[in-house]
Amino acid sequence: MTAPAPLKGVHHVAYRCKDAKETVEFYRDALGMDFQLAIAEDKVPSTGAHDPYMHVFLDAGNGNVLAFFELPTQPDMDRDRNTPQWVQHIAFRVGSLDELMETKAHLEGMGLDVLGPTHHGIFKSIYFFDPNGHRIELAADIGTPEQMKQLKDVAQPMIDEWSTTKKAPRHAAWLHEKIADES
Incomplete structure:
Protein backbone atom coordinates (compact mmCIF):
# COMPACT_ATOMS: atom_id res chain seq x y z
CA MET A 1 0.00 0.00 0.00
CA THR A 2 1.30 3.45 -0.87
CA ALA A 3 0.90 6.61 1.14
CA PRO A 4 1.37 10.26 0.30
CA ALA A 5 4.58 11.94 1.39
CA PRO A 6 4.15 13.89 4.62
CA LEU A 7 3.73 17.55 3.71
CA LYS A 8 6.24 20.04 5.06
CA GLY A 9 4.17 23.16 4.44
CA VAL A 10 3.26 25.28 1.44
CA HIS A 11 6.23 25.85 -0.89
CA HIS A 12 4.49 28.77 -2.60
CA VAL A 13 1.10 29.89 -3.81
CA ALA A 14 1.01 31.54 -7.23
CA TYR A 15 -1.42 34.05 -8.71
CA ARG A 16 -1.45 36.07 -11.88
CA CYS A 17 -0.56 39.76 -11.90
CA LYS A 18 -0.91 42.58 -14.42
CA ASP A 19 2.57 44.03 -13.86
CA ALA A 20 5.28 42.14 -11.96
CA LYS A 21 7.25 45.22 -10.93
CA GLU A 22 4.16 47.07 -9.68
CA THR A 23 3.08 43.94 -7.77
CA VAL A 24 6.47 43.51 -6.10
CA GLU A 25 6.51 47.19 -5.10
CA PHE A 26 2.96 47.00 -3.70
CA TYR A 27 3.62 43.96 -1.50
CA ARG A 28 6.96 45.39 -0.39
CA ASP A 29 5.57 48.83 0.48
CA ALA A 30 2.12 47.82 1.78
CA LEU A 31 3.00 44.66 3.69
CA GLY A 32 6.78 44.72 4.10
CA MET A 33 7.33 41.55 2.05
CA ASP A 34 10.88 40.91 0.91
CA PHE A 35 11.32 40.28 -2.84
CA GLN A 36 13.13 36.94 -2.93
CA LEU A 37 13.41 35.71 -6.49
CA ALA A 38 12.48 36.34 -10.11
CA ILE A 39 12.36 33.74 -12.88
CA ALA A 40 11.74 34.73 -16.50
CA GLU A 41 11.42 32.30 -19.38
CA ASP A 42 10.09 32.25 -22.90
CA LYS A 43 8.99 28.60 -22.68
CA VAL A 44 7.00 26.91 -19.92
CA PRO A 45 9.34 24.27 -18.41
CA SER A 46 6.55 21.79 -17.62
CA THR A 47 4.79 21.91 -21.02
CA GLY A 48 7.39 23.30 -23.43
CA ALA A 49 4.79 25.80 -24.70
CA HIS A 50 6.03 29.17 -25.91
CA ASP A 51 4.52 31.55 -23.35
CA PRO A 52 6.90 34.23 -22.04
CA TYR A 53 6.48 34.97 -18.35
CA MET A 54 7.96 36.69 -15.34
CA HIS A 55 7.51 34.72 -12.10
CA VAL A 56 8.21 36.66 -8.88
CA PHE A 57 8.43 35.32 -5.32
CA LEU A 58 7.82 37.31 -2.13
CA ASP A 59 8.52 36.29 1.47
CA ALA A 60 5.25 36.22 3.45
CA GLY A 61 6.97 35.21 6.71
CA ASN A 62 7.63 31.89 8.45
CA GLY A 63 8.81 30.20 5.26
CA ASN A 64 5.65 31.07 3.34
CA VAL A 65 6.06 32.39 -0.17
CA LEU A 66 3.56 34.29 -2.32
CA ALA A 67 4.34 34.23 -6.04
CA PHE A 68 2.92 35.94 -9.11
CA PHE A 69 3.11 35.41 -12.87
CA GLU A 70 3.03 38.23 -15.39
CA LEU A 71 1.92 36.81 -18.76
CA PRO A 72 2.30 39.57 -21.38
CA THR A 73 1.14 37.53 -24.41
CA GLN A 74 -2.03 36.18 -22.78
CA PRO A 75 -5.43 37.92 -22.77
CA ASP A 76 -5.87 40.47 -19.97
CA MET A 77 -6.40 38.85 -16.60
CA ASP A 78 -9.84 38.83 -15.06
CA ARG A 79 -11.54 37.33 -12.03
CA ASP A 80 -14.00 34.45 -11.81
CA ARG A 81 -17.26 36.32 -12.44
CA ASN A 82 -19.33 33.41 -11.07
CA THR A 83 -17.75 33.74 -7.62
CA PRO A 84 -18.44 36.74 -5.37
CA GLN A 85 -15.44 39.04 -4.87
CA TRP A 86 -15.35 38.37 -1.11
CA VAL A 87 -14.79 34.62 -1.58
CA GLN A 88 -11.44 34.45 -3.36
CA HIS A 89 -8.77 36.07 -1.23
CA ILE A 90 -5.27 35.74 0.17
CA ALA A 91 -5.18 35.84 3.98
CA PHE A 92 -2.10 36.64 6.05
CA ARG A 93 -1.70 36.38 9.83
CA VAL A 94 -0.42 39.31 11.87
CA GLY A 95 0.84 39.01 15.44
CA SER A 96 -1.73 41.04 17.37
CA LEU A 97 -4.76 43.31 17.21
CA ASP A 98 -2.43 46.29 17.68
CA GLU A 99 -0.40 45.22 14.62
CA LEU A 100 -3.63 44.77 12.66
CA MET A 101 -4.77 48.30 13.46
CA GLU A 102 -1.32 49.80 12.83
CA THR A 103 -1.25 48.10 9.42
CA LYS A 104 -4.75 49.35 8.67
CA ALA A 105 -3.59 52.91 9.37
CA HIS A 106 -0.50 52.36 7.19
CA LEU A 107 -2.60 51.05 4.28
CA GLU A 108 -5.11 53.88 4.57
CA GLY A 109 -2.14 56.29 4.60
CA MET A 110 -1.17 54.78 1.22
CA GLY A 111 -4.64 55.70 -0.05
CA LEU A 112 -6.09 52.19 0.07
CA ASP A 113 -9.72 51.55 0.96
CA VAL A 114 -9.63 49.15 3.94
CA LEU A 115 -12.71 47.34 5.28
CA GLY A 116 -12.84 46.29 8.92
CA PRO A 117 -11.89 45.17 11.36
CA THR A 118 -14.44 42.39 11.06
CA HIS A 119 -14.96 40.13 14.11
CA HIS A 120 -14.98 36.42 13.20
CA GLY A 121 -15.12 35.07 16.75
CA ILE A 122 -11.67 33.50 16.77
CA PHE A 123 -9.94 36.25 14.77
CA LYS A 124 -10.42 39.82 13.59
CA SER A 125 -9.64 40.85 10.02
CA ILE A 126 -9.22 43.76 7.66
CA TYR A 127 -9.68 43.56 3.89
CA PHE A 128 -8.36 45.47 0.88
CA PHE A 129 -7.42 44.88 -2.77
CA ASP A 130 -4.00 44.70 -4.41
CA PRO A 131 -3.34 46.42 -7.79
CA ASN A 132 -4.34 43.21 -9.60
CA GLY A 133 -7.79 43.05 -8.01
CA HIS A 134 -6.88 40.23 -5.59
CA ARG A 135 -8.64 40.62 -2.25
CA ILE A 136 -6.21 40.57 0.68
CA GLU A 137 -7.13 39.77 4.27
CA LEU A 138 -4.98 40.42 7.32
CA ALA A 139 -6.09 38.46 10.39
CA ALA A 140 -5.19 38.68 14.07
CA ASP A 141 -6.02 35.53 16.05
CA ILE A 142 -8.00 36.07 19.25
CA GLY A 143 -9.44 32.58 19.80
CA THR A 144 -8.63 30.61 22.93
CA PRO A 145 -7.32 27.03 22.84
Whole structure:
Protein backbone atom coordinates (compact mmCIF):
# COMPACT_ATOMS: atom_id res chain seq x y z
CA MET A 1 0.00 0.00 0.00
CA THR A 2 1.30 3.45 -0.87
CA ALA A 3 0.90 6.61 1.14
CA PRO A 4 1.37 10.26 0.30
CA ALA A 5 4.58 11.94 1.39
CA PRO A 6 4.15 13.89 4.62
CA LEU A 7 3.73 17.55 3.71
CA LYS A 8 6.24 20.04 5.06
CA GLY A 9 4.17 23.16 4.44
CA VAL A 10 3.26 25.28 1.44
CA HIS A 11 6.23 25.85 -0.89
CA HIS A 12 4.49 28.77 -2.60
CA VAL A 13 1.10 29.89 -3.81
CA ALA A 14 1.01 31.54 -7.23
CA TYR A 15 -1.42 34.05 -8.71
CA ARG A 16 -1.45 36.07 -11.88
CA CYS A 17 -0.56 39.76 -11.90
CA LYS A 18 -0.91 42.58 -14.42
CA ASP A 19 2.57 44.03 -13.86
CA ALA A 20 5.28 42.14 -11.96
CA LYS A 21 7.25 45.22 -10.93
CA GLU A 22 4.16 47.07 -9.68
CA THR A 23 3.08 43.94 -7.77
CA VAL A 24 6.47 43.51 -6.10
CA GLU A 25 6.51 47.19 -5.10
CA PHE A 26 2.96 47.00 -3.70
CA TYR A 27 3.62 43.96 -1.50
CA ARG A 28 6.96 45.39 -0.39
CA ASP A 29 5.57 48.83 0.48
CA ALA A 30 2.12 47.82 1.78
CA LEU A 31 3.00 44.66 3.69
CA GLY A 32 6.78 44.72 4.10
CA MET A 33 7.33 41.55 2.05
CA ASP A 34 10.88 40.91 0.91
CA PHE A 35 11.32 40.28 -2.84
CA GLN A 36 13.13 36.94 -2.93
CA LEU A 37 13.41 35.71 -6.49
CA ALA A 38 12.48 36.34 -10.11
CA ILE A 39 12.36 33.74 -12.88
CA ALA A 40 11.74 34.73 -16.50
CA GLU A 41 11.42 32.30 -19.38
CA ASP A 42 10.09 32.25 -22.90
CA LYS A 43 8.99 28.60 -22.68
CA VAL A 44 7.00 26.91 -19.92
CA PRO A 45 9.34 24.27 -18.41
CA SER A 46 6.55 21.79 -17.62
CA THR A 47 4.79 21.91 -21.02
CA GLY A 48 7.39 23.30 -23.43
CA ALA A 49 4.79 25.80 -24.70
CA HIS A 50 6.03 29.17 -25.91
CA ASP A 51 4.52 31.55 -23.35
CA PRO A 52 6.90 34.23 -22.04
CA TYR A 53 6.48 34.97 -18.35
CA MET A 54 7.96 36.69 -15.34
CA HIS A 55 7.51 34.72 -12.10
CA VAL A 56 8.21 36.66 -8.88
CA PHE A 57 8.43 35.32 -5.32
CA LEU A 58 7.82 37.31 -2.13
CA ASP A 59 8.52 36.29 1.47
CA ALA A 60 5.25 36.22 3.45
CA GLY A 61 6.97 35.21 6.71
CA ASN A 62 7.63 31.89 8.45
CA GLY A 63 8.81 30.20 5.26
CA ASN A 64 5.65 31.07 3.34
CA VAL A 65 6.06 32.39 -0.17
CA LEU A 66 3.56 34.29 -2.32
CA ALA A 67 4.34 34.23 -6.04
CA PHE A 68 2.92 35.94 -9.11
CA PHE A 69 3.11 35.41 -12.87
CA GLU A 70 3.03 38.23 -15.39
CA LEU A 71 1.92 36.81 -18.76
CA PRO A 72 2.30 39.57 -21.38
CA THR A 73 1.14 37.53 -24.41
CA GLN A 74 -2.03 36.18 -22.78
CA PRO A 75 -5.43 37.92 -22.77
CA ASP A 76 -5.87 40.47 -19.97
CA MET A 77 -6.40 38.85 -16.60
CA ASP A 78 -9.84 38.83 -15.06
CA ARG A 79 -11.54 37.33 -12.03
CA ASP A 80 -14.00 34.45 -11.81
CA ARG A 81 -17.26 36.32 -12.44
CA ASN A 82 -19.33 33.41 -11.07
CA THR A 83 -17.75 33.74 -7.62
CA PRO A 84 -18.44 36.74 -5.37
CA GLN A 85 -15.44 39.04 -4.87
CA TRP A 86 -15.35 38.37 -1.11
CA VAL A 87 -14.79 34.62 -1.58
CA GLN A 88 -11.44 34.45 -3.36
CA HIS A 89 -8.77 36.07 -1.23
CA ILE A 90 -5.27 35.74 0.17
CA ALA A 91 -5.18 35.84 3.98
CA PHE A 92 -2.10 36.64 6.05
CA ARG A 93 -1.70 36.38 9.83
CA VAL A 94 -0.42 39.31 11.87
CA GLY A 95 0.84 39.01 15.44
CA SER A 96 -1.73 41.04 17.37
CA LEU A 97 -4.76 43.31 17.21
CA ASP A 98 -2.43 46.29 17.68
CA GLU A 99 -0.40 45.22 14.62
CA LEU A 100 -3.63 44.77 12.66
CA MET A 101 -4.77 48.30 13.46
CA GLU A 102 -1.32 49.80 12.83
CA THR A 103 -1.25 48.10 9.42
CA LYS A 104 -4.75 49.35 8.67
CA ALA A 105 -3.59 52.91 9.37
CA HIS A 106 -0.50 52.36 7.19
CA LEU A 107 -2.60 51.05 4.28
CA GLU A 108 -5.11 53.88 4.57
CA GLY A 109 -2.14 56.29 4.60
CA MET A 110 -1.17 54.78 1.22
CA GLY A 111 -4.64 55.70 -0.05
CA LEU A 112 -6.09 52.19 0.07
CA ASP A 113 -9.72 51.55 0.96
CA VAL A 114 -9.63 49.15 3.94
CA LEU A 115 -12.71 47.34 5.28
CA GLY A 116 -12.84 46.29 8.92
CA PRO A 117 -11.89 45.17 11.36
CA THR A 118 -14.44 42.39 11.06
CA HIS A 119 -14.96 40.13 14.11
CA HIS A 120 -14.98 36.42 13.20
CA GLY A 121 -15.12 35.07 16.75
CA ILE A 122 -11.67 33.50 16.77
CA PHE A 123 -9.94 36.25 14.77
CA LYS A 124 -10.42 39.82 13.59
CA SER A 125 -9.64 40.85 10.02
CA ILE A 126 -9.22 43.76 7.66
CA TYR A 127 -9.68 43.56 3.89
CA PHE A 128 -8.36 45.47 0.88
CA PHE A 129 -7.42 44.88 -2.77
CA ASP A 130 -4.00 44.70 -4.41
CA PRO A 131 -3.34 46.42 -7.79
CA ASN A 132 -4.34 43.21 -9.60
CA GLY A 133 -7.79 43.05 -8.01
CA HIS A 134 -6.88 40.23 -5.59
CA ARG A 135 -8.64 40.62 -2.25
CA ILE A 136 -6.21 40.57 0.68
CA GLU A 137 -7.13 39.77 4.27
CA LEU A 138 -4.98 40.42 7.32
CA ALA A 139 -6.09 38.46 10.39
CA ALA A 140 -5.19 38.68 14.07
CA ASP A 141 -6.02 35.53 16.05
CA ILE A 142 -8.00 36.07 19.25
CA GLY A 143 -9.44 32.58 19.80
CA THR A 144 -8.63 30.61 22.93
CA PRO A 145 -7.32 27.03 22.84
CA GLU A 146 -10.70 25.95 24.26
CA GLN A 147 -12.58 27.67 21.42
CA MET A 148 -10.28 26.10 18.85
CA LYS A 149 -10.86 22.64 20.37
CA GLN A 150 -14.63 23.19 20.36
CA LEU A 151 -14.51 24.19 16.68
CA LYS A 152 -12.38 21.16 15.82
CA ASP A 153 -14.85 18.92 17.69
CA VAL A 154 -17.83 20.20 15.66
CA ALA A 155 -16.05 20.40 12.29
CA GLN A 156 -17.12 16.95 11.04
CA PRO A 157 -20.75 17.18 12.22
CA MET A 158 -20.97 20.64 10.63
CA ILE A 159 -19.72 19.52 7.24
CA ASP A 160 -21.92 16.42 7.36
CA GLU A 161 -25.01 18.54 8.06
CA TRP A 162 -24.03 21.13 5.43
CA SER A 163 -23.56 18.38 2.86
CA THR A 164 -27.12 17.23 3.44
CA THR A 165 -28.97 20.53 3.95
CA LYS A 166 -26.81 23.29 2.35
CA LYS A 167 -27.85 25.47 5.32
CA ALA A 168 -25.59 26.84 8.05
CA PRO A 169 -25.49 24.28 10.87
CA ARG A 170 -25.99 25.45 14.45
CA HIS A 171 -23.11 23.35 15.84
CA ALA A 172 -20.93 26.44 16.42
CA ALA A 173 -23.70 28.95 17.08
CA TRP A 174 -22.07 29.75 20.44
CA LEU A 175 -19.25 31.45 18.54
CA HIS A 176 -21.59 33.88 16.77
CA GLU A 177 -23.69 34.48 19.87
CA LYS A 178 -20.49 35.48 21.70
CA ILE A 179 -19.76 38.04 18.95
CA ALA A 180 -23.26 39.51 19.28
CA ASP A 181 -22.79 39.80 23.06
CA GLU A 182 -19.52 41.72 22.55
CA SER A 183 -21.03 44.18 20.06
